[in-house]
Structure formats: C-alpha cells, structure tokens
Amino acid sequence: MTTRRNEVHVLFTGYSRPDSNDSSVMRANCTCTLIKTRHGRNIIVDTLTAWDGERLTQVLQSEHGLQPQDINVVVCTHGHSDHIGCNYLFREAQWHIVGACVSHRDKYLDCPLTREDSEPFQLCGDDVTVVRTPGHTLSCVSVLVRDSIQGGVAGICGDLFERVEDIIDPSIWTEAGSEDTNSQRRQRLRMAELCNYIIPGHGQGFVVTDQMRALLRQQLDSTSDRKI
Template structure:
C-alpha cells in the first residue's frame, strides 16, 4: 500500500494483484521495440524482455469528511481473464487494515464498467452476490451505463444488479462534482463514458487516470491504443488532451494500472517532448 497527500486529502493505493504481461497483451501494436525507446524511472514500466507489470488496485481518497473509493478491482471468486481468474486475495482486509472497513465507505466511483474496475462492488456471501459497501453511493456515468445496459455478461450483472436492487447506484454526468475537492472529468475512448477523477486540495492537484492509459508510453505516443479501447481514435484524442491539460502543471498523475512507482508528473523537455517522471518521494 502506498500513500500520497494532496493538500489535506490523503490517497491510498490498495493493491489487489500485479501481473507481468508482454507488450502486445495490453497495447494494440506490433512495435515490439516501443518500450525500449524511452528511459523509464523503474524497470516495472519497461523490462529488457519487452514485458511490463500491470497493477490492479483501488484508490481510497479520504478528504477528511468523505471516504471515496475509486474502482474496486477484480474481486474474489470471479471467472475472468486466465491470470486474474478466481482470485482469493486479502484486498478487502487490507482496506480495513488501513482504517476503512466496508461500512465506512461513503462513495464508490466506477471510472468505467470493465470487470477489473467493478469486481468488489459485490462479494459472494452464502452463494449470493451482495453489496460490499452497503452505505456507499456508487457513481456510474449515465453514458457508460447506457453503453453497457444491454450487456449480457454475467459478471456485470453480478457486480451491478445487487446494487441496483438496493438503490445504491447514482447515474451521473461525466463532469459530476463528487464533493468539495473531488470531481469527475470525461475521458472517453477506452469506453464511451469513462472518467478520470480529479482531486484538489489547497494548491495541490492529482488526477486518477482510469484506463485512458495502461502504460506511460501512451502519453508520449497517444496513437498507440489499449487492446480494449472501444474507439481508438477517440481514446488517442483523449490522451492528447490530457497531456496538454496537465503537462508542466505540477499535477500528480496516478495511474490506475501503473505498478510502483504508481504516480508521477508529465513534463516537457526543451524539444517539447513529454516524459512521465515518477514521483519517487511519495512512492
């Protein structure tokens, strides 16, 4: 677990799993030398054999008055992709050990509805899927839900229907203000209604990326899509706009799938080329 402070707001990374994958298992490219062209601050981002580490984690944002969980990972006992299937992790216990038992969570933000971002929305109790965070409002953007509403996938039914049955879901706009200092920002392309999450306190700001990138190289080469991007051109445009908005602003960029160091800054060199510089001070 890694912790950052954004002004008076505290953000915790709660790790569920890390998986080493080849480049082509995450990004839609035949350029196997892509990762070798850029100097990264940690071997996890670019290994000599062309693989890198994908992290699956949730991010707990504690403003002092609100406890907001951004994305809920894969969850236990769920069939999914082979390397994340039928997990039996201590993720929920780790969250509680930080001081955040499930009943204390006020809000769950689903950046989008892919399986590895909504899994712990529910948990299996006596053979039945029940809400994991029974007191939380679960925020899903309206456009995202409309995209998936007719989805027949059993995993999505298991992670969302118990919440709908209990009236725990709020369908919101992509620019929704969650509370003072926390707001959503549209990040379409990976899915139609995906959002990033902006956290601001005092003079400091952080942005949780969602899946607008799976690897920092996509900030430098935004036309390289992720395998699961539903609209590759729109996703590339979103990445370009993100870099223009946040490069050289001192904004802490927190990657939803980045292994440690999970956060860093977008900085431009003298030639205008952008780099992702890891925030080694805070993990």
C-alpha cells in the first residue's frame, strides 16, 4: 500500500482586474500549477503568457529542481493566450493538451476529449485525469488529481471558476466571459461535487465546502427553472 500522495503546487497565483489607469483594459494572468505525481511524472497546467518564460523556468528550478525538459505533459485548460503562452518551453513533453485537443509536434490524437461525455483522459493511471468542462469556452477541460496533498481530489479547473468569490457573486465569472453559461453552471456544480479542493483560473486554491456546493446547486436550479 502506498502512502505517498500526488503533489499539487501552485507556481503562480493568477489574477484578473481592471487596469488602475484605464478601466477599459483588463490585467490578467492565469494561475499556473505543477503536479508531481507519486509515480514521478511532472505535469504543468496553464502556462501563463508568452512573456513569462524566464520567471516560470526560474521557479521550476528554484522551488522544484526541475528543468523544462523534466515536464512530461502540458495541459492548458483552454486556449486563451494567458493560459498557453509558455507551452514552447516544454518541447520534451509527451503531450500538449490545449482544451480538448491533444497533440505532440504535428501529430494530433483522434479527439479523445471531443464529446462532453468522453471518458476521462488519463495522464498517470487514474491518479491524474483530464475531463471536459465546457462553459467559459466550449473546449474547456479540467484536471483532476486523486489522493492529492490537499486531501482527496484536487481539481484544476481553469476559468470554470474565476476565483473563489465567484461562488457568492456569479457576475464575476459571467462577466469574465462564458460561451455557454448553462453548461458552465452545470460543470461548476459537477466539479464542486467531485473535488475536495479547487484551483480556479485566476485566483488561489480553496477547500470546497458543502455550503458552496449547496449554493452552486441553487444557482443551477434557479436558472433551469426559468428555462422551463
């Protein structure tokens, strides 16, 4: 029996806010996360903007003793520029997964994540899986890490959740842009029910409470009522 857990480390905590000098401009960068599995695989999720290569390389080295070539898989929860910018650093990785698209060099897998009900795509047995969570974009995915050091399942959910506050104030995620708000509401509840801990797209990780789950269920129920 193994007692080792899968490590999930936030390398950079994301943010999104209006520019202090020009309210028509947003300042945003993603939360960037490293998974070190108990079987020795290194997976990076969401790679900041293209201007962040130096500091990302630095943190991998100083905090984890890793070189870019030590990263085995790159996952971007979706294709927006602040989530994919440094993918170029990780050219030794087996896969680059950008939303539902899985590729290596010019080779593209035949859509393992195309459908919403697709089987989870396994990255390290079933310790780390990628699942479809359409909403913010229709191609969005989340990464689930079983037996995490946070306790139970950690979900790296990208912009399905902007930050923890958007559970109380849903205008935060709807105003951040959503290609399908109904689907996003469903997926938010689904992930909250699956996960003990969630890392959102632009904020700090948080423990998922039953109160949060109840609120997300309420938000889903009240909008589906209106639809009927």
